Amino acid sequence: MTKLATHLRYMQFYAHNAHNMCQGDTFFADHEELGELYGVYTGLYDSVVERMIGLGQAIDLVKVQVEAAKMLDEDAAPTAFSAAFAGLLTCEQELCKLIAEADKTASLGTQDLLQAMCNDAEMRQYKLQKRLSKSASSESATSEKETEEAEDKKEEDKEATDKSKTGKFTLLTAKR
Numbered sequence: 001m002t003k004l005a006t007h008l009r010y011m012q013f014y015a016h017n018a019h020n021m022c023q024g025d026t027f028f029a030d031h032e033e034l035g036e037l038y039g040v041y042t043g044l045y046d047s048v049v050e051r052m053i054g055l056g057q058a059i060d061l062v063k064v065q066v067e068a069a070k071m072l073d074e075d076a077a078p079t080a081f082s083a084a085f086a087g088l089l090t091c092e093q094e095l096c097k098l099i100a101e102a103d104k105t106a107s108l109g110t111q112d113l114l115q116a117m118c119n120d121a122e123m124r125q126y127k128l129q130k131r132l133s134k135s136a137s138s139e140s141a142t143s144e145k146e147t148e149e150a151e152d153k154k155e156e157d158k159e160a161t162d163k164s165k166t167g168k169f170t171l172l173t174a175k176r
């Protein structure tokens with residue numbers, strides 16, 4: 001359960017960083033969603049820690065915070081929302097793995113708590129996947145548009161060159 005608490009603290013840090021750092025066209029919606037998520041992870045962390053204390057399990061909270069902070073690398077303050085949501089999706093999948101591990105030795109009541117957490121985590125994974133596929137399709141639409149625009153420009157340039165060639169030819173013929 002300590003591993004689980006550490007991971008949840010890390011998720012909270014990650015989502016809070018993304019909430020603060022994310023930029024782009026969808027800033028307002030992303031900022032709000034990421035703000036909600038770090039609140040969710042704070043609540044889950046609190047539930048796990050309080051359950052452990054309630055069950056008389058030893059937990060070194062200072063060590064948990066230090067370990068969670070150590071997990072933060074340079075990718076843990078994403079500025080692109082696609083990176084932020086992809087990072088969170090991986091975190092959510094890892095969360096379910098840690099829950100499955102903790103569930104094996106947990107009391108019935110704690111299993112109930114953990115399984116509810118996993119249920120919610122799976123729903124969030126679905127939403128994150130939807131969000132990522134939506135952004136991927138809009139990105140490919142943008143690059144398609146850019147390719148079309150580049151082709152149009154090439155065509156325009158070619159027409160302009162052809163016209164100037166014809167112009168020169170007319171001029172040359174006129175001189176004769």
Ligand SMILES: [Fe+2]
Pocket residue numbers: 019035
């Ligand atoms: Fe905020």
